Amino acid sequence: MMKTGTVFLVGAGPGDIGLITVKGLEAIRQADVILYDRLANPKLLEFASSDCELIYSGKLPDRHILRQEKINDLLVEKALAGKTVVRLKGGDPGVFGRVGEEAASLAQYQIPFEIVPGISSGIAAPLYAGIPVTHRDYAESFAVVTAHDKSKDGKPMLDWEGLARGVDTIAFYMGVGNLSFICENLIKHGKTTSTPVVLIQWGTFGRQKTLEGTLADIYEKAVEAKFSNPAIILVGEVVSLRGKISWFEKKPLYGRQILLARTSAGPSELAKALMDKGADVIEFPKWKKINVTIDLENIFSYDKMLFASPESVDEFFAAVMEKRMDIRQIKADFYGHSSKTIKKLNERGFMADLADDLMPLGKCLVVGGECRQTDALVTSKKEIDRQFLPIFKRMLEEAEVNTMIFPSSASVEPFIEGLKECGIEASELLKNTSVVCMGSQSMKAVERAGIKPDGMPASATKEAVVDYLAAGE
Structure with a gap:
C-alpha cells in the first residue's frame, strides 16, 4: 500500500523573497509538487528541485485559473499518490488565504499536513x-x-x-x-x-x-x-x-526592474546584489543541470586550460578529487572566461588570467565548454528548464522591465533563443529598455545579435554594475 504524502500549507510572504521563513524555504526544497498562487513570488520556485512539478493556481479578479474546489482536490490527489506537496500562498495563509478550507479537505482524508505561517502583506x-x-x-x-x-x-x-x-x-x-x-x-x-x-x-x-x-x-x-x-x-x-x-524607496536601485540573462544553473551573486539594493530581478533562462561522466584521462598533457564558467571549476575539481588524482601533476597555465571564473580558481589556490590574454601557443584544453580549434572537456550539460517558460511569461506580464543586463558574451544567444521559445522577439522586448553589457565581449555579442547596447560598467563585477545603475546610467 502506498504511503500517504504530507502537505505543507506555506505562507510565501509579501513578495521580497528574503521574507520567506526558514521553514517555508525548507518545505519548497523538499517538495515533489508545488501549487503556487499569483501573489507568491515565482522566484521562490527556483529553490525547488529540478524534477518538482509546478502547478499554477493563481487567481485574477476577473478569472480563475484553478477554482478553490479544484485546488483542494489536487492537494488530496497528489498527497494520496505519496507526494510531498507544498501549497505556496502569498502573504500569510491564515489571512484571507482560505487555508482553513484546504486544511479541512486534507483532514477529511486523514492526510498529514502542516501550516507554515508567513509575513502578512498588511x-x-x-x-x-x-x-x-x-x-x-x-x-x-x-x-x-x-x-x-x-x-x-x-x-x-x-x-x-x-x-x-x-x-x-x-x-x-x-x-x-x-x-x-x-x-x-x-x-x-x-x-x-x-x-x-x-x-x-x-x-x-x-x-x-x-x-x-x-x-x-x-x-x-x-x-x-x-x-x-x-x-x-x-x-x-x-x-x-x-x-x-x-527607507525602502531610498535604496539606490529602487524602481529598477531588471531582466538578467543567465548561463548558470546555480544561484546568481549578481542577482542577489541587485535585489539587495532594491531592484526587482527576473532571471532568464532558467537552466537545469544534467550530470555527465567526466573523462580526465589526458589532463596532464596540456599546456593551457581554459575554464568556461565558475561551475566548470567546481565540477572539474570535484571529478579530480573523486578519482583521487594528484592535482600537482597538472602543468598547464589556467585561464577563465570571466572574472567570476577566475575568482573561483583563485579560491582554490590557483592563479589565472582572463581568456582575452590567452596566447595561441601550446596545447590547450577548454574545460566545461566547446571549441572548434582545440580539445574540450565536458563537465556537465545543461538545458533550459521549460517548466519555467510560462512562469517567466507571467512575470513579464506583471512587471515593467526597464533594464536588461548581459553578464557575458555567452549569455546572449541562449537568452534570445529562450525568448523565441516563449514566442517573444528580443528586439521587440528590449526596444524601450536600457541594455547593459558587462564587458566589451558582451557588447560585441549584443551588437551582432541586432540589439543596441546602452553602455557598460567600469569593470565586469557586480559592485561595478550596481554603481553604474545607481548613477542613473
Missing part, C-alpha cells in the same frame, strides 16, 4: 513604505479587513462603525476597486475626512508604488494615477510617519 507592505501599523503616539490598535467578500456586488459587509470609531489603523486587502465605497463608509461612521490614507501596490517588490492622500481625496488620486491591485489600503494617523522613516 504589515510588511506598510513597513516597506516607512509606516509601522502601530505606534505608541498614533495607533494602539490595528485591524486587517478584506475589501471584497461573497456579497452579490462584491462590496464588503462590515461593522463600519466599529472600524471607524474603535480601530486606529486599518489595512484593507485588495480593495482598490471598492476604494470609494470604503472611504464613504469610514467617513459616514466617524472617521474625519482628513484621516491619512496610503495605497501600497506590489509591496516589498522593487516595483512597489505608493500613493498618499486622505479619505476625502484618495479615490480621485487613485483614479488619476490608474492605481490598481494588488494593493494594501492603509487608513490611520500613523500614515503620517511615512515622511520621516521611509
Whole structure:
C-alpha cells in the first residue's frame, strides 16, 4: 500500500523573497509538487528541485485559473499518490488565504499536513513604505479587513462603525476597486475626512508604488494615477510617519526592474546584489543541470586550460578529487572566461588570467565548454528548464522591465533563443529598455545579435554594475 504524502500549507510572504521563513524555504526544497498562487513570488520556485512539478493556481479578479474546489482536490490527489506537496500562498495563509478550507479537505482524508505561517502583506507592505501599523503616539490598535467578500456586488459587509470609531489603523486587502465605497463608509461612521490614507501596490517588490492622500481625496488620486491591485489600503494617523522613516524607496536601485540573462544553473551573486539594493530581478533562462561522466584521462598533457564558467571549476575539481588524482601533476597555465571564473580558481589556490590574454601557443584544453580549434572537456550539460517558460511569461506580464543586463558574451544567444521559445522577439522586448553589457565581449555579442547596447560598467563585477545603475546610467 502506498504511503500517504504530507502537505505543507506555506505562507510565501509579501513578495521580497528574503521574507520567506526558514521553514517555508525548507518545505519548497523538499517538495515533489508545488501549487503556487499569483501573489507568491515565482522566484521562490527556483529553490525547488529540478524534477518538482509546478502547478499554477493563481487567481485574477476577473478569472480563475484553478477554482478553490479544484485546488483542494489536487492537494488530496497528489498527497494520496505519496507526494510531498507544498501549497505556496502569498502573504500569510491564515489571512484571507482560505487555508482553513484546504486544511479541512486534507483532514477529511486523514492526510498529514502542516501550516507554515508567513509575513502578512498588511504589515510588511506598510513597513516597506516607512509606516509601522502601530505606534505608541498614533495607533494602539490595528485591524486587517478584506475589501471584497461573497456579497452579490462584491462590496464588503462590515461593522463600519466599529472600524471607524474603535480601530486606529486599518489595512484593507485588495480593495482598490471598492476604494470609494470604503472611504464613504469610514467617513459616514466617524472617521474625519482628513484621516491619512496610503495605497501600497506590489509591496516589498522593487516595483512597489505608493500613493498618499486622505479619505476625502484618495479615490480621485487613485483614479488619476490608474492605481490598481494588488494593493494594501492603509487608513490611520500613523500614515503620517511615512515622511520621516521611509527607507525602502531610498535604496539606490529602487524602481529598477531588471531582466538578467543567465548561463548558470546555480544561484546568481549578481542577482542577489541587485535585489539587495532594491531592484526587482527576473532571471532568464532558467537552466537545469544534467550530470555527465567526466573523462580526465589526458589532463596532464596540456599546456593551457581554459575554464568556461565558475561551475566548470567546481565540477572539474570535484571529478579530480573523486578519482583521487594528484592535482600537482597538472602543468598547464589556467585561464577563465570571466572574472567570476577566475575568482573561483583563485579560491582554490590557483592563479589565472582572463581568456582575452590567452596566447595561441601550446596545447590547450577548454574545460566545461566547446571549441572548434582545440580539445574540450565536458563537465556537465545543461538545458533550459521549460517548466519555467510560462512562469517567466507571467512575470513579464506583471512587471515593467526597464533594464536588461548581459553578464557575458555567452549569455546572449541562449537568452534570445529562450525568448523565441516563449514566442517573444528580443528586439521587440528590449526596444524601450536600457541594455547593459558587462564587458566589451558582451557588447560585441549584443551588437551582432541586432540589439543596441546602452553602455557598460567600469569593470565586469557586480559592485561595478550596481554603481553604474545607481548613477542613473
